[in-house]
Amino acid sequence: MTDIATYNFAYLDEQTKRMIRRAILKGIAIPGYQVPFASREMPMPYGWGTGGVQVTASIIGPDDVLKVIDQGADDTTNAVSIRAFFKKVANVAVTTETATATIIQTRHRIPEHPLTAGQVLVFQVPIPEPLRFLEPRETETRKMHALEEYGLMHVKLYEDIAKHGRIATTYAYPVKVEGRYVMDPSPTPKFDNPKMHRSPALQLFGAGREKRIYAVPPFTDVVSLDFEDHPFEVQTFDQPCALCGAENVYLDEVILDDHGGHMFVCSDTDHCEKRRSAPPSPLWGGRAEGAGGRDLATTLATPSSALRADPPRMGEGKEAE
Amino acid sequence: MTDEPLLRVSALSKFYGSRVGCENISFDLWPGEVLAVVGESGSGKTTLLNCLSTRLLPSSGTASYRMRDDQWRELYRMSEAERRFLMRTDWGFVHQNPADGLRMTVSAGANVGERLMAVGDRHYGRIRATAVDWLSRVEIDEDRIDDEPRAFSGGMRQRLQIARNLVTGPRLVFMDEPTGGLDVSVQARLLDLLRGLVTDLGLAAIVVTHDLAVARLLSQRMMVMKDGRVVESGLTDRVLDDPRAPYTQLLVSSILQV
Numbered sequence: 252m253t254d255i256a257t258y259n260f261a262y263l264d265e266q267t268k269r270m271i272r273r274a275i276l277k278g279i280a281i282p283g284y285q286v287p288f289a290s291r292e293m294p295m296p297y298g299w300g301t302g303g304v305q306v307t308a309s310i311i312g313p314d315d316v317l318k319v320i321d322q323g324a325d326d327t328t329n330a331v332s333i334r335a336f337f338k339k340v341a342n343v344a345v346t347t348e349t350a351t352a353t354i355i356q357t358r359h360r361i362p363e364h365p366l367t368a369g370q371v372l373v374f375q376v377p378i379p380e381p382l383r384f385l386e387p388r389e390t391e392t393r394k395m396h397a398l399e400e401y402g403l404m405h406v407k408l409y410e411d412i413a414k415h416g417r418i419a420t421t422y423a424y425p426v427k428v429e430g431r432y433v434m435d436p437s438p439t440p441k442f443d444n445p446k447m448h449r450s451p452a453l454q455l456f457g458a459g460r461e462k463r464i465y466a467v468p469p470f471t472d473v474v475s476l477d478f479e480d481h482p483f484e485v486q487t488f489d490q491p492c493a494l495c496g497a498e499n500v501y502l503d504e505v506i507l508d509d510h511g512g513h514m515f516v517c518s519d520t521d522h523c524e525k526r527r528s529a530p531p532s533p534l535w536g537g538r539a540e541g542a543g544g545r546d547l548a549t550t551l552a553t554p555s556s557a558l559r560a561d562p563p564r565m566g567e568g569k570e571a572e
Numbered sequence: 573m574t575d576e577p578l579l580r581v582s583a584l585s586k587f588y589g590s591r592v593g594c595e596n597i598s599f600d601l602w603p604g605e606v607l608a609v610v611g612e613s614g615s616g617k618t619t620l621l622n623c624l625s626t627r628l629l630p631s632s633g634t635a636s637y638r639m640r641d642d643q644w645r646e647l648y649r650m651s652e653a654e655r656r657f658l659m660r661t662d663w664g665f666v667h668q669n670p671a672d673g674l675r676m677t678v679s680a681g682a683n684v685g686e687r688l689m690a691v692g693d694r695h696y697g698r699i700r701a702t703a704v705d706w707l708s709r710v711e712i713d714e715d716r717i718d719d720e721p722r723a724f725s726g727g728m729r730q731r732l733q734i735a736r737n738l739v740t741g742p743r744l745v746f747m748d749e750p751t752g753g754l755d756v757s758v759q760a761r762l763l764d765l766l767r768g769l770v771t772d773l774g775l776a777a778i779v780v781t782h783d784l785a786v787a788r789l790l791s792q793r794m795m796v797m798k799d800g801r802v803v804e805s806g807l808t809d810r811v812l813d814d815p816r817a818p819y820t821q822l823l824v825s826s827i828l829q830v
Contacts, residue, residue, distance in 0.1 A: 385675075398653045402660075402690025406675070409682045409689065412696055413718050478696040 261308040261341040267291055271309035271464070275455060278466035283428030284396070285379050290462040300333060300358060301459030303375035307356050310371060310455070311337065316344045318352035323360035323501065323518035330358075347521050359422070361443040363500050363522040366452035368469060374437040376458040379465060381425045381435040401433045404476055412481055421486065426473045433476070434465060442485045442501045447473040492517045495526035576638060578603045578744060578776050579624070584633035586619050592800040593619035597633070599795065599805065603743065604774040608791035608808060610781055610823070616800035617780040618748060624778060625665055625746045626655045640743070660687050664737030668749035670729035673736070674721045680707065680732055681717040687740045706735040710765060727758035731765065738769065747779045751786055763789050784827055788812055796820045 259265060267289075274288035293301040311317065317337050321329040325347040333356060334345050346352050349364035356373040366372060382392045385403045395403065404425050411419045424441035428434045436444060437456060447454060447467060454467040467473060477483040491498045493514035500522065502515040517523035577600040586593035594616035601607055609617045622628040624635060626647050635647045640662060647655070659665070667673040674683050684703040685693075693699055704714050710731040712724075721729050730750065737745060750766065751759040767790055770777055779790055787794050787808055795805040796817065804817040815821045 385678075394652075398656060400656065400690065402686060405689040405694070406678055406682045406686050409685055409696065409699065410678050413679055413681055413700075477694075479694050480697050 258340055260313075261311050261337070262294075263291065263305065263308045267305075268309040271305055274464040275306065275309065275466060278455070278464050279453070279468050281432070282467055282471050283432030283434040283465060285463040285465045287462055288464050290459045293459065294336075295332075297460040298377060299329060300356070300375035302457030302461075302464070303356050303358070303373050303459075304333060304336070304457075305459060306373045306455050306457035306464065307337065307354060308341075310373075311341055311343060311354060313341070313343065315353045316346050316351055318346050318349065318355045318521075319357075320355065320360060320362065320519075320521075321358045322503070323362070324520045326520060348525075349519075349521055359438050359440070360501070360518060361439060361446045363497075363517070363519045364525075366446075366450055368451040370452040372450075372452050372454045374439070374454065374456045376435070376437040376456045376463070377460070378423075379435055379437075379456065379458040379461050379463040381423075381433050396432060399431070401427075404433055405478070408476060408478065408481075412478070418477065418481055418483070424483075425476050427476060428467055429472050430474075434467075434473075436473075440486060440501055441475065441483075444473070444475045444483070445485065449473075488515065490515060492523060495523045497523065497526055576642075577601055578605075579635065579637050580644075581624065581635045582633060584620070584623060584630050584635060586616075586623050586628065586630045592616070594623070594797070594800045597802060599802075601744075601776055601778065603776050605793065606770055606775075606777045606779060606791040608779045608781060608787035608794040609797060610784060610787050610794055611797035612782060612823075615797040617782075617797055619800075620797070621746055621748055621778060621780045625659070625663065626650075627665075637744075660690050661740050662742050662744065664734075664742045664745035666730075666733055666737055666745065666747040666750050668752045670721065670726070670733045673733045674729065676721050679718045679720055680712065680724070683721060683732060683736050684739050687736065691740065702739060706739050707732075709769070710735040711761075725758075727754055727762060730754065730762060734766070734769070738773065738775075741773070743776060745775055745777045747777060747781075749781055749783075750779065751781070751783065759786075766790060784812060784824065796823065 271288055274286045278284065278286045290302065291305060293304055295301060295304070317334065318325070319330040319334040321327040324330060337343055338345055349355065349362040352370065354371045354373060355362065356375070358375045361372065380392055382395060382403060385407055386392050386395065395401070408418050408420070411417070420441065422438045422440050423435050424444055426434055426436055426444060426447065436447060449470050449472065451469050453469055456465045475483040486501070488502050492500060492502060494516050497517055501518045503518040504513055505516055506513050579601040582598045584597040585595045597620055609620060611617050619628065623630045629648060636644045637647055638644055665673065675686065681700060681703040684706050685699040688699050688702060703717060707714060707717060712728055712731060721732055724732060751762055754762060763786060769775070770790070779786065781787055791808045793806065794808045794811050795802050796811065796819065797803065798819050804811060804815065804820045811820060812824060815824045
């Protein structure tokens, strides 16, 4: 490891970390408020989590255990390389287990396993401004936040209902934090919005390109915006995870072949693996029968003709419409 | 009408560096009264309107507004939050170019409903019903409610802008050349509509226009401006039929007769 001896612990120099920590502290003091910070160049392109990496680098210590997920998965390129990065520059322990991690950097998901006090969830945020696509002027959106003029946010939801008959926003669903600031929860599916509400874990949001940090301290109210006659709803799936049989979790659609074969599996890979490796429990149910219990490799190895014998309906398991 | 005015303006001036925008303007506006401000391009009409609507801060002078609770408030001493709240509840501003006053990328219904949502209405069905009602009042078909204003003609856009402004039941509306850029038949319809709405709702309005016909049709009183100053003011019919100031005489005699 002599080749990285010239790097400071966790890549960023101490002055930069102090600057970022100040922004984080301010963000925690004003839940949901976007604090500008002097975002640094990171050894990765914008859009790959430069904001999240800077936040993680500023709060990580030698005793921390880091977990990195990308769309819920621990084994995707982004997650693997960020995990390797911190292993290299901070020499910290890494894990894929939600329960044992102290810092979880995430892109687009909140783990299914409930978070506990003392854990920190770091979100990678592409566009921190929830009003951006409605009001392009930054000067104006900042004024709207300052004066709490959030009528425009409902204009977007109104448009959804007018066009689709329901609130069709499924990710980056705007929330109001502690009754004051409207915040973009980053492009997590709205399925995860209720998990943010009064979460015992600290939630930090870093947007590297847009140079903003914001935070939701533990046990803070996070309420999804809605209309009285069109209340907020999360996605529901009409079938369980094809691998572990889990219900009431967020599922990803996996294409199996080019004949329309597909299946729905847990987006949270750690959650799914835990359930499959654990001994069958009556609480979990469904593991022994049907597709439950069959591992991904077996499923993928199954000849497509076998799958075509009983092709699932297209769109099955998509959000309830 | 009450005995008290709605808006009191005294000695209002706006300078752009050493250049005069408008100078030493004073008048009172009563509830339900329509005041036309006429004059040629560059005479300071729009500067005056922008100062009154607090879109611009004047260099000197005061303007006081009687709020709904009958309290007088000085406009330029109010906080920005209060001014913006006033702008979207008790006031309206109709721009010459509808694209400036509308959100071109959201539907007509959302355009009308935006003010309602801004003041806290959170019931979709009610907002939509109000939008339908207002669209019919400005003669826009109900089946256009989900169309974006981009798909509307100039006259429809202008009518939509008016509906969007009137939905919160304002008491004072500022209009900057509301019929500018429309062809004459559309202008006539719009003026007819505006006159009806102003009378029905008892709106007070300040209408900036260079078109004396608009002033004649809409307003009870008018001010003639030249080089940033008011050269003549009085009842509209009196000023147009018996202009006293040389400039007003010139203006009235400049109207083309068909």
